[in-house]
Amino acid sequence: MLAKGTSNKTLQILQAAEQDGYGVLAAIAYNVEHVTALVRAAESSRSPLILQLFPSTLKQLPSLVYAASAACKSASVPISLHLDHAQDEDQIRHVVDTMPFDSIMVDMSHHEHHENLQKTKELTRLCHQKGIAVEAESGRINGGEEGIADTGDLEALFTSPEEVEEFLGAEVDLLAPSIGNVHGDYPPAGPQLDFDRLKRIRQQINGRVRIALHGTNDFSEELTKECIAAGTTKFNVNKLLLECWNEFLKHNSHLSIVQLIDQGIDILQKETERWMEVCGSAGRCVT
Ligand SMILES: [Zn+2]
Secondary structure, three states, rough: OOOOOOOOOHHHHHHHHHHOOOEEEEOOOOOOHHHHHHHHHHHHHHOOOEEEHHHHHHOOOOOOOHHHHHHHHHHHOOOEEEEEEEOHHHHHHHHHHHHOOEEEEOOOOOOHHHHHHHHHHHHHHHHHHHOOOOEEEEOOOOOOOOOOOOOOOOOOEOHHHHHHHHHHHHOEEEEEEEEOEEOOOOOOOOOOOHHHHHHHHHHHHHOEEEEOOOOOOOHHHHHHHHHHHHOOEEEEEHHHHHHHHHHHHHHOOOOOOHHHHHHHHHHHHHHHHHHHHHHOOOOOOOO
């Protein structure tokens, strides 16, 4: 683990959130319009933010990481840059050597358990040498979403107490537990989360690392607040925010490109501001 009192931006943002009992959006951006809207929302709400890119986006739009990094650094509120679900060891090594990320989710969950732990520990140490914080997934969160591979036939595995200790032993800074959350859309009954398990995980962790929640499509405001009250500080969002952007584009193809960009950014900014209120992060950055 990176030391307490670290200058790592992701950890500073999440430590402040844990101390004061609120959550921080960790929002996926697929393009520069998303980056712009998310950063504007953070500034207008005086809220911290974690901006997330998928590894596939680094290949698709190689310059976006630099635009996103510049937007984070020039913002008037704390915003960190995070690489979500990095599953390729070679790419992780390349990213660590060459790109300006504050934190990386080292996701080796497609490997067998002991290999997963061993690879996670090795890559975590590599990240830490560069001051980059590391998130890992304990258990296995099922499903897939735009930009990350589906877990296919692999079975969802809920996080056990043993796994919590094993991943802490791999020296990670953030843990993403599997408590019934899934990537992608939920079945008609909606999310069925095991809150008792989440509370026990939080007790067991006892402030040693921060908790990240993945798989938040279809979450209500109430469920989001419940997850944050149960100890989640990093609240990953993708479609929960971006659906308004997708819908806007779908229904407004008659507009000019400039209008689409301007109005699309406005709509996504407002939706992000709403969720920053829900998470309790709005108004936390007073200076
Ligand atoms: Zn995820």
